[in-house]
Amino acid sequence: MDKRNFAFDKTNFILLAVSMVIVVIGFLLMTGPASTDAAYEPDIFSVRRVKVAPVVCLIGFVSMIYAVIRKPKQ
DSSP states (O other), X not given: OOGGGOSOOHHHHHHHHHHHHHXXXXXXXXXXXXXXXXXXXXXXXXXXXXXXXHHHHHHHHHHHHHHHHOOOOO
16 A cells, blocks of 8 residues: 555654643643642642643643644655
8 A cells, every 4th residue: 555645644643642641741741639628729829730631631722733734754
């Protein structure tokens, strides 16, 4: 089968995998203890969970879009 028939090349798949790992890291940064009725957890408003993790996820999603749109070299 001719390689020109494929929409993605090896680099596209590598970029997609790296982007997926970045998104998973962003979601892992959002995890932490939750508040309950018995105890209030102030960590739910930490900088890591409110600012850093969403930016990391956004970077991962934007890089996924780039990996899909990127045109393989001939």
